[in-house]
Amino acid sequence: MAGLSLGMAASVVLLAMCNAGWPALAVGLVACLISATALSWHGILLAETAHASPEDMRGGVTGGVLSFGQVGALALPVMYSGLLETTGSYGIGFVMCGVPVLFIGIYLLRNR
Numbered sequence: 001m002a003g004l005s006l007g008m009a010a011s012v013v014l015l016a017m018c019n020a021g022w023p024a025l026a027v028g029l030v031a032c033l034i035s036a037t038a039l040s041w042h043g044i045l046l047a048e049t050a051h052a053s054p055e056d057m058r059g060g061v062t063g064g065v066l067s068f069g070q071v072g073a074l075a076l077p078v079m080y081s082g083l084l085e086t087t088g089s090y091g092i093g094f095v096m097c098g099v100p101v102l103f104i105g106i107y108l109l110r111n112r
Contacts, residue, residue, distance in 0.1 A: 005105030007037035016091035
């Protein structure tokens, strides 16, 4: 999870750096990096959650983790659009999305 978090942070910073002058292949590679990190962590998180949960509570605990994740899925686009409206920059919003996962990645590395 630490590696995925750091990969997510790096991929959104790369996305923030993209502009109209970038070749389509480079933008596609950034999109692949985002897909491999920011969009693929759910299965690993749920497997680890179920593994760490007491056997008789696995359903409830994984459901709770998914509920917490959905709060972010609902709130972050609203915050992103507010940043876009305020700054006029897509990049700032992507960097701001990368900050929490960077801190989480560092936290996970320190607490192995």
